[in-house]
Amino acid sequence: xxxxxxxxxxxxxxxxxxxxxxxxxxxxxxxxxxxxxxxxxxxxxxxxxxxxxxxxxxxxxxxxxxxxxxxxxxxxxxxxxxxxxxxxxxxxxxxxxxxxxxxxxxxxxxxxxxxxxxxxxxxxxxxxxxxxxxxxxxxxxxxxxxxxxxxxxxxxxxxxxxxxxxxxxxxxxxxxxxxxxxxxxxxxxxxxxxxxxxxxxxxxxxxxxxxxxxxxxxxxxxxxxxxxxxxxxxxxxxxxxxxx
Amino acid sequence: xxxxxxxxxxxxxxxxxxxxxxxxxxxxxxxxxxxxxxxxxxxxxxxxxxxxxxxxxxxxxxxxxxxxxxxxxxxxxxxxxxxxxxxxxxxxxxxxxxxxxxxxxxxxxxxxxxxxxxxxxxxxxxxxxxxxxxxxxxxxxxxxxxxxxxxxxxxxxxxxxxxxxxxxxxxxxxxxxxxxxxxxxxxxxxxxxxxxxxxxxxxxxxxxxxxxxxxxxxxxxxxxxxxxxxxxxxxxxxxxxxxxxxxxxxxxxxxxxxxxxxxxxxxxxxxxxxxxxxxxxxxxxxxxxxxxxxxxxxxxxxxxxxxxxxxxxxxxxxxxxxxxxxxxxxxxxxxxxxxxxxxxxxxxxxxxxxxxxxxxxxxxxxxxxxxx
Numbered sequence: 113x114x115x116x117x118x119x120x121x122x123x124x125x126x127x128x129x130x131x132x133x134x135x136x137x138x139x140x141x142x143x144x145x146x147x148x149x150x151x152x153x154x155x156x157x158x159x160x161x162x163x164x165x166x167x168x169x170x171x172x173x174x175x176x177x178x179x180x181x182x183x184x185x186x187x188x189x190x191x192x193x194x195x196x197x198x199x200x201x202x203x204x205x206x207x208x209x210x211x212x213x214x215x216x217x218x219x220x221x222x223x224x225x226x227x228x229x230x231x232x233x234x235x236x237x238x239x240x241x242x243x244x245x246x247x248x249x250x251x252x253x254x255x256x257x258x259x260x261x262x263x264x265x266x267x268x269x270x271x272x273x274x275x276x277x278x279x280x281x282x283x284x285x286x287x288x289x290x291x292x293x294x295x296x297x298x299x300x301x302x303x304x305x306x307x308x309x310x311x312x313x314x315x316x317x318x319x320x321x322x323x324x325x326x327x328x329x330x331x332x333x334x335x336x337x338x339x340x341x342x343x344x345x346x347x348x349x350x351x352x353x354x355x356x
Numbered sequence: 357x358x359x360x361x362x363x364x365x366x367x368x369x370x371x372x373x374x375x376x377x378x379x380x381x382x383x384x385x386x387x388x389x390x391x392x393x394x395x396x397x398x399x400x401x402x403x404x405x406x407x408x409x410x411x412x413x414x415x416x417x418x419x420x421x422x423x424x425x426x427x428x429x430x431x432x433x434x435x436x437x438x439x440x441x442x443x444x445x446x447x448x449x450x451x452x453x454x455x456x457x458x459x460x461x462x463x464x465x466x467x468x469x470x471x472x473x474x475x476x477x478x479x480x481x482x483x484x485x486x487x488x489x490x491x492x493x494x495x496x497x498x499x500x501x502x503x504x505x506x507x508x509x510x511x512x513x514x515x516x517x518x519x520x521x522x523x524x525x526x527x528x529x530x531x532x533x534x535x536x537x538x539x540x541x542x543x544x545x546x547x548x549x550x551x552x553x554x555x556x557x558x559x560x561x562x563x564x565x566x567x568x569x570x571x572x573x574x575x576x577x578x579x580x581x582x583x584x585x586x587x588x589x590x591x592x593x594x595x596x597x598x599x600x601x602x603x604x605x606x607x608x609x610x611x612x613x614x615x616x617x618x619x620x621x622x623x624x625x626x627x628x629x630x631x632x633x634x635x636x637x638x639x640x641x642x643x644x645x646x647x648x649x650x651x652x653x654x655x656x657x658x659x660x661x662x663x664x665x666x667x668x669x670x671x672x673x674x675x676x677x678x679x680x681x682x683x684x685x686x687x688x689x690x691x692x693x694x695x696x697x698x699x700x701x702x703x704x705x706x707x708x709x710x711x712x713x714x715x716x717x718x719x720x721x722x723x724x725x726x727x728x
Contacts, residue, residue, distance in 0.1 A: 167571045170728050188727070189573050197571040201564030207373050208366065219362030220574050 120145040120272060120303050121166065126175035128161050135161040137326040139175070143272075143305060148298050150314050151307040153323030154354055159307040160200060162323075163276050166305070167197045180271045193221075196265035196273040196302075200280065204261055206250040210241065213249060214264060221268035235263050255286035259293060266297055273297065275306040279313065291316050311347040320346070322353050329353045359574055363582025371552070371586065381590065385544050385598045389605060392543075393536045400428060400486050404450040406441040407434040413461035415502070419472070422498050423454065428490050445477055452476045452487055464502065526694050534609060537602040538689035539662040544598050545621065546628055546682055547653065549591045553632025554649040555642050556583055557724070562641060570726045580721050584629050591625040592618065611696030617689065620706055624685045626713040630720040631681075637723040656682040684709050 121143035128136040135158045143149045153159045164170040166179055168188045177184040180194035204213045211232055218228040236242045239259055244252050249260075258278060266273050275294075279287045291313065298304050306317070314320050314334060321331040330337055330353055334346055341349045371377050405423060409416050423429045433444050441453045453475040464470040474491050478484035560566040569579070595618070602608045632649065639645040659666075659673065660682040666674060677683050684705040691697035691705075699706070 168727060169567060169570055189575075192571055192573045195571065197568065199564060199567050201567070203565055203568040205366070205370070205565060206563065207370055212366070212369060216362055216366045217568070217572070219365075220359050220569070220572050222359065222573075 118145045119143065120180060121149075121305070122176075122178050123162075123166070124176040126162065126165065126177060127173045128158075128165060128170070129173045134326050136165070136172075139323075139328055141321055141328060141331055143303060145271075145303055146298065146301055147318040148294065148304040148306065148316065150317030150320035151305060151323070152309075152311075152314055152320050152350065153307070155309075157323040158326040159323055160276055163274050163305070163307060167195060167274055168192055169197075194271045196268070196270040198261050198265040198273070198275045198278055200276045202257060202261065204249045204257060204264065207248060209246045209248055210236075210252070210260060211245050213260070214267065217264045218267050223268060231267060235267075239263065255282050255289075258282055258286070259290060262290065262293055262297075266302060270302065272303040272305060275304065277307055277309065279308065279310065287313070311345065311350050314346040314350075322350060324353055324356075329356075359578045360582045360585070363579065364586050367556075367583065367586040371590070380548070381594060382597070384548070385541075385594065386601055388544055389537065389540055389598065389601055392540050393533050393606065400483055400490070402430045403428055403452055403487050403490070404430050404432045405452045405454055406432055406444055406450045408436065408438050408441050408453060408455040409434070410436065410458040411456050411460035415461040415464060416456045419456065419495075419498055420454070422494050423491075426490070426494060442475075445475070450477075451483075452491070454491075533606050534694065535690070536662075537606050537608045538693045539660075539686045541595060541598040541602060542660075542682060542686045542689055543657060543662065545591050545595050545625065546656070548594050549587060549625055549628040550632045550635075550649050550653060551646075552587045552590065553583070553629045554635045554645045555632075556587075557633060557636035558639050558642055558645045576721055576724055576726065580633065580717075580724060583633060584626070587629050587632075588622070588625050591629070592621060595621050608693065610693055612692035612698070616692050616699060616702070620685060620688045620692075620702070620709065623706070623709045623713050624681065627681045627709060627716055630713070630716040633720040634716060634723055637720065637725075656680050659683065660686050662686055678708070681709060681712050684712075 119142040121141075123142070124140050126136050126139040127134070137158075139162060151159050151163070161170070165172045166177065166184070168184065168191055172184070179191045182190040182194070184191060205216070208216065214232045214235070215225075215228050218231065219225075223231070232245075236245055239256075241256065241260070244256065249257060252260075262273075262275070262278060265275075279290055282290065287310070294304055294306065294316075306313075308314065317334065319331065319333050320337065321328050322337075323329065330340075330349070332340065337349050338344065338346065341352050343349055343352070407420050407423070409420060420431070424431055432450055433441070435441055438453070438455055441450070441455075444450045445453060453473075455473040455475065457471065457473075460470050460472070472495070474488065476484045476487050476491075557566065560569070599610075599614075599617075603610065631652070635645050635648050635652075639648055658664075659669070659677050659680050661677075662682075666677060666683065669677065688702045688705050688709075691702050695701075
């Protein structure tokens with residue numbers, strides 16, 4: 113999908129230190145409105161740290177950042193209204209039903225009860241979850257939970273959704289379906305910022321950045337990266353970069 | 357406001373979906389009242405006495421039978437050797453030795469005074485004091501009988517004495533249960549409130565949902581209010597339920613205005629709940645939160661005046677106790693329920709709770725951070 117030229121996330125010289133450890137070392141990049149931006153890197157490369165800073169969950173040490181047009185330091189609450197977030201850790205309430213979870217998150221984003229009900233209905237139909245509406249989250253399969261967590265993260269129609277390793281521990285078919293959902297969201301105009309370990313998923317992104325040891329080692333479209341490194345798959349690109 | 361309602365709704369769903377919660381809310385108060393109120397008593401019964409009667413006279417036997425006749429004593433392991441009795445005490449088989457020396461009767465009749473000895477196990481100072489007081493009473497009673505029996509008119513003249521009549525106010529029958537129930541109810545509300553709130557935020561941290569909440573535009577005050585209000589309602593309900601059980605089972609007096617009790621409870625619960633939330637924000641796991649809650653609970657309860665009198669604590673401890681919210685509420689409960697005190701009487705305690713609630717609530721709000 114052709115991305116617009118307007119930047120929706122701009123990051124300049126983002127630094128995050130934990131004591132003497134530098135988790136993010138002068139990250140600079142932009143994400144364009146409507147694109148699927150892959151944020152790749154090995155474990156501990158600093159992806160989650162960066163995503164938490166952009167979501168307003170963690171303070172940066174220094175750097176200039178704006179998300180959805182709002183400054184990360186001074187307009188934190190406005191940023192939060194315009195983003196959705198799905199964390200690495202599972203984020204729905206185990207002891208509440210599918211519907212109760214949707215109602216709760218919809219409610220704290222300020223949706224009206226009527227609106228919540230219509231959206232829940234539409235969502236259940238789209239996902240084919242009608243039978244699971246009143247089941248406790250702990251009783252539904254992991255793949256369903258992941259899809260639901262994603263749907264809840266975009267329930268309030270945010271401008272950007274941050275996905276932190278959304279497909280961890282999920283089977284290939286569910287992963288494929290999950291990516292269909294991501295495309296659909298992007299098609300509706302939501303910018304997707306996604307981290308992953310799976311290099312086949314990197315191929316689905318409009319552009320990817322690859323982080324190595326807290327720095328961005330490469331940033332381009334998957335095709336350009338493959339050309340640049342003279343390889344046939346993102347997997348090889350990644351290994352070449354990580355070993356360097 | 358709507359946001360708060362959504363949080364309250366969710367908290368209630370979670371509390372009542374937790375299968376161990378309903379028994380805790382309904383059975384705990386009944387069990388606690390029945391067991392604690394009946395078990396935690398200062399009344400002494402069955403003091404085990406070993407008599408070492410070396411006189412074996414009519415007079416000494418009469419004295420022994422006085423002890424035998426009292427419901428408080430249980431005569432055990434009587435012997436003629438003080439050493440043997442002492443050994444029994446060391447083994448923990450008796451609580452007191454009554455030794456009557458040889459020649460007791462003779463001395464009493466000829467010299468008109470004689471000595472007996474009480475040896476009391478004073479490991480527990482309080483019960484030793486009571487044992488001593490009971491025994492002295494029996495001896496005095498016996499003394500009077502001896503005097504009358506062997507009286508000559510001139511001695512009777514010296515018997516004129518001042519009689520003291522007692523009337524016990526506020527708890528005329530000296531019913532210990534009446535005194536305990538209001539305090540135990542405070543305990544109940546404290547435990548439920550502190551545990552529910554102490555576990556709450558930290559639980560969301562453990563399962564990771566707190567992050568999801570922190571990326572939403574919800575603000576601190578909405579969040580804390582949404583967390584406090586459900587537990588506040590449960591706490592108030594718990595107190596009402598406990599009071600009814602106390603009335604039904606123990607017929608505790610309710611001299612004062614119940615509205616005053618609930619007014620104080622509403623403030624007290626804010627203290628306890630914000631304390632719990634504060635603990636929740638400084639710990640990382642439910643286990644840690646549980647341990648910290650227990651630490652405070654034990655100190656607060658032991659120093660609350662529930663079991664021991666605050667007035668007999670050392671001065672520094674009494675000053676320290678001003679930081680103890682449990683103490684204030686127990687005082688208010690006892691004053692209002694037993695004495696029928698009005699607002700003016702309890703106002704120093706009440707305002708202390710208000711200040712306490714204000715401080716702990718602001719601390720909890722300050723400590724809760726959406727951004728790390």
